[in-house]
Amino acid sequence: MGALPSAEAPLRVVVSGGSISGLGTGLALHRAGIDVHVFEQDGGAMHSAGAGLVVQPELAALFHPSDGAHLPTTSCRGRRTLGFDGEFGALQRMPQQFTSWAAVHATLMKLFPGERYHRGATVERSTRNEQGLQIDIGGVGAVAADLLVAADGAQSPLRRRLLPDLNPHYAGYVAWRGTVPERDMPQDITDTFADVFTFGDARSGGHALAYFIPGENLETTPGERQMNWVWYVGANAAERDDLLVTRDGIQRRASLRRGMARQSVITELKARAIADLHPMFARLITLTAEPFLQAIVDFAAPRTVFGRTVLIGDAASIVRPHTAGGAAKAARDAQALADALVAPRSMIDQRLDRFQREQLHYGQTLLEYGVQLGRRWARL
Ligand SMILES: Cc1cc2nc3c(=O)[nH]c(=O)nc-3n(C[C@H](O)[C@H](O)[C@H](O)COP(=O)(O)OP(=O)(O)OC[C@H]3O[C@@H](n4cnc5c(N)ncnc54)[C@H](O)[C@@H]3O)c2cc1C
Known part of the structure; x- marks a missing residue:
């Protein structure tokens, strides 16, 4: 990864996907002073697919009592x-x-600035240039950024382009x-x-x-x-x-x-x-x-940092629902990425490298736990 812009300019991050990991990342990065925008392809009522979630500590930690929005x-x-x-x-x-998924999404929406969340906006491709990345977004146009975060779910189009031979x-x-x-x-x-x-x-x-x-x-x-x-x-x-x-x-x-x-x-x-x-x-x-x-399904990407593109949430790994860990993993990725990106610019490569190592370890451990629980509980 080349040098990022000077320390005076805030890091510009585009997030593809506005579900739990995309919005959670948006919130964690915004709190860290990073210039972040979230683009969600769905222009309508996303909650129609939602149901229940077990609240794990990682998910609860995204919601600070002082923010005034309670889950x-x-x-x-x-x-x-x-x-x-x-x-x-x-x-x-x-x-x-x-x-519920709808409750988590609605609470994150209350906390994340509305002008930074773009509905009906599909991230299509990104091209690297001397200034960083140019990201083409359907319904929006070309957006300049320093980092692209793929929070685009289990079927992640960005991951499919980066790792075309891997499937859940x-x-x-x-x-x-x-x-x-x-x-x-x-x-x-x-x-x-x-x-x-x-x-x-x-x-x-x-x-x-x-x-x-x-x-x-x-x-x-x-x-x-x-x-x-x-x-x-x-x-x-x-x-x-x-x-x-x-x-x-x-x-x-x-x-x-x-x-x-x-x-x-x-x-x-x-x-x-x-x-x-x-x-x-x-x-x-x-x-x-x-x-x-x-x-x-079971899936864990062998790597999640590709220069200036980072996979998080279900795009990075998919764990069985027995773990009650999908949303917690998304929340953990969001906070860990924010922690990595607040480092001085010269250290960002190193911090992303560490982020990737820890994320892969956490995802793999949860995936194996889900397989074990599936054997014990589902008995199928
Ligand atoms: C509407 C909805 C309801 C859900 N309900 C539940 C539930 O009740 N219980 C449960 O356990 N899990 C639910 N999930 C899944 C759960 O959110 C994930 O397992 C976990 O929280 C990790 O989320 P994620 O953000 O990584 O992926 P996802 O939640 O799958 O979100 C990915 C998002 O990326 C968007 N996207 C994909 N491609 C693009 C693109 N090119 N440009 C812009 N946006 C793009 C998708 O529209 C989607 O909103 C739901 C997901 C969605 C989208």
Whole structure:
């Protein structure tokens, strides 16, 4: 990497992707006095794909109490497993906090300056020149920068250009997800799941889990929250591809958002829930209007710093949801990158090198942990 501009000029950073790692990076860099702009290709309501997240310390650390914007969260007293034969397991004390993707995104949006967040703006390519980088952005034009951060997700277009031969490895099962507004839940279902992180063994292997998250308008009071569930189901590659065909007949690669799954697939999923899961889980899944789907994959890029382009979040590595670590990893990357970039200009290469080493180690460790948990829990 060549010399960066003089110490007087703030470092100019373009972030591609305005989800958790992109916005988190924007916020951490802005707090560090760096001239950062975030470009998000989606021009509409991004929350339609969102559901629940477990709050980990790395994610919570992005939100400073002094900023005045608090992350809406729900909580539980402990964990309990419901057997497929109708058994209610004992409660194990283990308090935990939960939130939703929409709540994290909305809170980050409150904290990050609006004039630095650009919607409907697709990062297309970057070219190196004597002044740094020229980044071409659809809907915006050419932007000059010193560093490009690829926070463009699991299917990262920038990573595909840098590492064209590497693809995520399919783990052999999918996660169905859904949410149900608490106001639409019969009282006995609410009582079963209230205050507990509930797991459910499935008769044919795999497991389900459920917890309350903030409501559609981020309310956290009982009665106004949503119930969030996930069910891991085995599917070979052909079955996965079939599940990933939308109701419009489009073959998707990795996930289906709400409203995309075919009605016949949803009907089959609900019938399978009745045969496979504890009746309370089956009723919860049956109540869900639009379940959505994610194919479970493992991926870790062998490097994440390419001169003046840095991969972070899911673009750098994808871990299984059992770790509850995807958003925490994104938040950790964001803060670590900000810490690396506040160094004197002459040390930035060195600091990015260290950032990369630590990021690769953290990502690989979490990835392996996810594979272990998958073997132990998903049993698929
Ligand atoms: C709408 C949405 C909802 C989600 N909901 C959940 C959830 O409920 N639970 C959960 O565990 N995880 C969820 N995720 C995934 C979760 O955010 C990630 O696993 C993790 O937080 C790391 O995020 P990321 O920012 O690295 O990647 P992602 O969250 O995948 O974000 C990548 C972003 O980059 C944008 N992008 C891609 N290419 C370009 C480009 N060329 N130019 C500009 N922008 C581009 C995408 O539109 C996307 O917003 C969701 C992701 C999205 C986008």
